[in-house]
Amino acid sequence: MQIHRNIWLGPPAAGLHWKDAAWLAFGVSLNARALSELAPGGVLISAVPAKLGVRNRVEAAIAAHEAGPLAPPGRA
Structure with missing residues (x-):
């Protein structure tokens, strides 16, 4: 699935629920x-x-939230 120009998202072979894909x-x-x-x-x-338990999903x-968005080198 093309997300932006040359950025692609590949779903797992078993498929993906549409909400997860979104x-x-x-x-x-x-x-x-x-x-x-x-x-x-x-x-x-x-x-x-x-396959994550509820605790692992929260962690x-x-x-992911603490990592924040990506920034190119020198622009953080």
Whole structure:
């Protein structure tokens, strides 16, 4: 799935629920310009299935939130 110019999102082979695909695409699109600058040749982001317990999901969400958006080198 093309997100932005040369930024692609690859779903898992088993497929993806449409809501999950929408959220993943939205998340990638937030950083698409930075990714394009960091990797002018293009980027394929592969989604892989993960089985997480409720506690791990919360920890993953917190870690993602704290990481913040990507910024090209020298622009942080």
